[in-house]
Amino acid sequence: MQHTDQTLYSTTTVPELFLSAFKAFPDRIALVDTKQQLTYREVATKSFQIARLLQHKGMKRQDTVALLLSNSIDSLLTLIAVQLMGLRYISLHPMASESDHCFVLQDAQVRMLIADAGKFPERTQALHQQKIVQQVLTLEPSSIDAGLLQQALSMSPEPISIDAQPEDFTKISYSGGTTGRSKGILQTHRTAVTMVNYQLAYYDWPQNIRFLATTPISHAAGSFVLPIFLRGGTMHLLDKYSADTFMQYVTQHQINATFMVPTQIYTLLDSPQLAQTDLSSLEFILYGASPMAPARLLEALQKIGPVFGQLYGQAEAPMMISYLRKEDHDPSRPHLLRSCGRVIPGNTVKLLDADLNEVPAGEIGEICVRGPLVMDGYLNRPEENEKVFAGQWLHTGDMARQDEQGYLYIVDRAKDMIISGGFNVYPSEIENCLATHPAIAMSAVIGVPHEKWGEEVTAIVVLKPGITPSEKELIDFVLKEKGPVNTPKAIFFEEQLPLTSLGKIDKKTIRSKFWNQQDRMVS
Template identity: 55%
Template sequence: MSALHTGSTVAEAYQSALQSFPERVALVLPDGSHWTCAELLRRVHAMARYLRARGLQRQDGLAVLAGNQPEALVVIMACAWLGLRQTSLHPLSALDDQAFVLQDADISALVVGAQHVERGLALQERGIVPQVLGLGPSALGEDAIAASLAFDGGELPIAAQPEDIYRITYTGGTTGRPKGVVHRSRTTLTMLLLQLACWEWPEALRVLVATPISHAGGSLVLPTLLRGGTLVLLEKYSPDAFLQAVQQHRITATFLVPTQIYGLLDHPGLDQWDRSSLQYVLYGASPMAPARLAEALQRFGPIFGQLYGQAEAPMTIAYLRKDAHDLARPERLQSCGLALPGNQVRLLDAQGREVAAGEVGELCVRSPLVMEGYRNRPDATEEAFADGWLHTGDMARRDADGYLYLVDRAKDMVITGGFNVYSSEVEACLALHPAVAQSAVIGMPDAKWGEAVVALVVLKPGASAEPQALMDFVHERKGALHTPKQLWLEQALPVTPLGKIDKKALRARFWDGQARQVG
């Protein structure tokens, strides 16, 4: 590509946002004070100068291990300014996985938030990273916040170039070691344009970031600032903390994962809080049971928009608009929406042929949204890009109107007696039962059928139901093939650091020592 057709950088988008609205409140701090856009920009410039003084140069790797601490956002933006390759460690990931990421991404400096000093010290002891810096005074050594404030916050030229690697995002690691997903600015700017054009932002924009800025929550930052909105960071999510923030700050928009929405619906104090300001709830990262989505629409109103994407093509492959969340058309609540403009989306069979409308195929994508590939994994990259498409691993069907319906992850499909059972269909059926809060359906080894359908169910607070009654409930609505052969009642289901139900952990109960244990 010639320089004439080269795009911009993420840093230039940050610069445009912060310079366009210098006096507006960019960020509300935990103590109730705030930073204007001008103040945030000054801190970013100072932090960038500080990191440069520590010897970090364009395309060096910097990792951040922090919660939703305002200064962590400053570091992330300073990385964009300097053209550093940034990688976020999820605070809830295992120590060995975090150490693997630091090594695989060739990280030169690790910045650790105030709440994660103990884990930072454990990583420091392994000697993987040349520099470990704290966000606040700690046993880690130099306090990057205090040290950066001694540097000039005046205008700083952007060092990043469009062809630079902007970030390396690591997958959750539910199928072995995490894979590093390589992105240049192209990916984030494509996502940004689709967010601005296709998501349904309120006019008065006060956004509560209730999921980690290291992952999905961070994707709300740029579009909010570019629209002149205000960000409120929630350090630790709980239903009460979320509802209090909505009431106190008159929040108009947020992003939640389905498990968080379930927790709000089942929270006995939900109606004690003033939620009247809330106009827009984006949700995604994992499928939401249609019955529970209908319940959310009844309790909160028509304020939900569903996003679909994955680490390899983030956030904006498809979108289900608010007006498509129509209780009069309940089948549409199962959809993840329409493909967004600029994305080619096809449903392909095992031979790479497009399937007919209504048939199930693997959802595949071509778009400027798609990653460069996996770091140090040419085999995995070749597999993901087979036949010139990004293979998402999601099985889906498309209706006559173009709406997409995810039926399962390819690896979550249960093959029983030679027939395919999509776990999401059984989970959606169980969610129709008034006692069921959430469920996970997996396959377990079975001498006769190869795999047997098994369900693990969490009941709503105060509800009761016998396992056999729940199995009969599925049998009446879905038939024998989809009916779990066994069903267990659980106090809670394990979740990954990204809030998705951890089916690998559940399968470990049944597949220990077996040849086929799907991750």
């Protein structure tokens, strides 16, 4: 007898995972920030009230909501409520430009924007005035809205009915595109639940998790909420990172786990206070988003201890393609400090050449992935889907080799993406911006090695005859159009740019001038 109804085999959903955590640990402390702390029971009650308010305002399963939030309990309650309702949510990058935010709101046909107007007053007002979305809500009372949190208090705290389906989209993550505009990455409950299961199974979690979020919950830090909740742990929220604030907080609250990008770890290592601070409560520091310089990783192991784990993934296969365990951060095996770990069991990963053939061990190929972690595709981008899923593989764009023990070593990016301070920067967007300046004939944007940021955004430009803008004028131009993360820190003026035989700008040649002393082409 065969079962044809796929309901029998369907996965669970994100809301169901939240409900199980609420039920399992009602009296434990779930969330802490500088203003308040809440138990799991209180998180559940407040999340249900916010969800009911959103229903009252007309939102229903699979409507799309955009969030412009900070690292606070109120922001996180809103994010949880949105997920409980089965909405598609988009987290707007707090440092992106207004035009980028407007593009995302239009591209995803967002129905509602929820913003922390206290933290982002000017951007919230600007997006409200654009009238792209039907409704703009603010967490606290503002000139735009009576305040989401205040209004939610009048709603019933009873659990809402969960009608999210496993094949529904839960999140749309925006990532840069080769045409200069971002692509919406569609993540179903399958992707999200798979990621959580892998995180629970393979990370080196301590007992009784006390986790400090130092990066935006709108991005990487938000991915840790569910695994921490399912372990009955406590998530502490730090709104602005500095090395001294971090050390003070860890000591005061006996934090035993955190996630950091390499640049944060570098500032910690360089702080004069580190030698005088007791960080012995820290058992687990996850790092990722960009590679970490092996010399600095060794320094971190010596100064902080053997507490590091490295994650590797991308928005198209979030967080969990491979993992370098704490025990693999071994100074007696220094070559492993260059690795991004072994493939997570459950993923199928092969290194493929341009003809989709697997390369032998030790040779360089593109990291390609199959499995339940992989996204559903890009929103409204059939041509991009065809490319990224060529041969029924997810093509990551990362070039790597794999040793006989199964460890992966990323050596370069097939895509030109720059990772600066843990943020993804897409050169084509900056090149397209520069192309709108009347003085620019041609430009190439690359990342160059930087001790603190990993890579520094740098532009090489060719000017039109008779116009000579200053470096500062061009930097200010991009800053205004694209925001600080995407702004070149240096601009070099050249008579011409090297071209390939096909007439394309030869970025490999350009990059080699800046990277010729490096042993790999990522930093």
